[in-house]
Amino acid sequence: MDRDSEGVAADLNGATHNCKAGGELAKPRSSLNTGGKVLLVALLYLPLAPRLAWVSAELLLRTRESMSRLTSLDREGLRIREAGDLTFRGYGFIRRTMTQLSDETSRPLIYRTGEFHSLASVLGEYRPILNERILIGIESLADLTKTVSFAPIDLLDNQDWLFLVPSEVDILESLHLRWTAGATVAETPAFPPTIEFVIYPWAGESPRRVEVQILHSSENHHIQLNPVIMIRQAHREHDARIRVTASLHSLFQVVEINLEGRRSTRAGMRIIRQEASCVALASEDYLANLKL
Numbered sequence: 001m002d003r004d005s006e007g008v009a010a011d012l013n014g015a016t017h018n019c020k021a022g023g024e025l026a027k028p029r030s031s032l033n034t035g036g037k038v039l040l041v042a043l044l045y046l047p048l049a050p051r052l053a054w055v056s057a058e059l060l061l062r063t064r065e066s067m068s069r070l071t072s073l074d075r076e077g078l079r080i081r082e083a084g085d086l087t088f089r090g091y092g093f094i095r096r097t098m099t100q101l102s103d104e105t106s107r108p109l110i111y112r113t114g115e116f117h118s119l120a121s122v123l124g125e126y127r128p129i130l131n132e133r134i135l136i137g138i139e140s141l142a143d144l145t146k147t148v149s150f151a152p153i154d155l156l157d158n159q160d161w162l163f164l165v166p167s168e169v170d171i172l173e174s175l176h177l178r179w180t181a182g183a184t185v186a187e188t189p190a191f192p193p194t195i196e197f198v199i200y201p202w203a204g205e206s207p208r209r210v211e212v213q214i215l216h217s218s219e220n221h222h223i224q225l226n227p228v229i230m231i232r233q234a235h236r237e238h239d240a241r242i243r244v245t246a247s248l249h250s251l252f253q254v255v256e257i258n259l260e261g262r263r264s265t266r267a268g269m270r271i272i273r274q275e276a277s278c279v280a281l282a283s284e285d286y287l288a289n290l291k292l
Helices: 001-021 036-074 075-083 091-097 284-290
Strands: 106-112 115-117 127-137 145-150 160-165 171-181 192-200 206-211 222-230 242-249 251-266 269-275 278-283
Touching: 001 160, 001 206, 075 091, 091 106, 091 127, 091 269, 091 278, 145 160, 160 251, 171 192, 171 242, 171 269, 192 222, 206 222, 222 269, 251 269, 269 284, 278 284
Parallel strands: 106 127
Antiparallel strands: 106 115, 127 278, 145 251, 160 242, 171 222, 171 251, 192 206, 192 242, 269 278
16 A cells, blocks of 8 residues: 555544544534424414414304204104205105005105116115106106196186196196286286186095295296196096186286196106106006005
């Protein structure tokens, strides 16, 4: 080993000795210690503190409200909340329709979003038999029924109109009114006029009177009936006679009135229930088994 190599080795030996004696080489110090970093982060978030407090309080309040609603619901209420009433799976409408079934071992066929389902799991009880003579449509009113419009066959007096409802029509859902007003009054009444339906009996039943208050009418005075009027009866083969009395005011005179109903588009089936866009159908040979 030459003299230069010996010098380099001596320097390395000295550095190693110094490390052992003094520990590791000193690391460069950070410009901020841990406390300073925490303080800096706190200062950065300080303007957001009121907003964060409000969000936390709102979240806590909503959580408490949700828990309160959940604890106040019974088992049926929880199922309706999870599976829907008149939307989603339509559990509420299905349950209300099934109260009309006399057979407690069967379940109806469900039509939803263009497809047929058995939906056995949504019922929450064991019903092993699928009864295809009962069809329930969830948000499927337009798919399973058709609108039928008809005019009166006679004007009994200035306010009473006589209609002959075709036998295939099971429900009345709306009417159209056109009236005239005196020269000194507005064209549209400022008060809600009254519409009364009298459904004349068939098969020995008494007349049914249904009064409808017009809460709002559009420009063409189209009045939606809520709830709809069911006029179907088991084994009905003849047209139904309905008298409609439109009581507006002595200053107003109804000059035209038309009714709108719905009939089933499924051959051999009749409408037995409708709520919003949900509808229930039953085959004609099964009507006698229903609780109507």
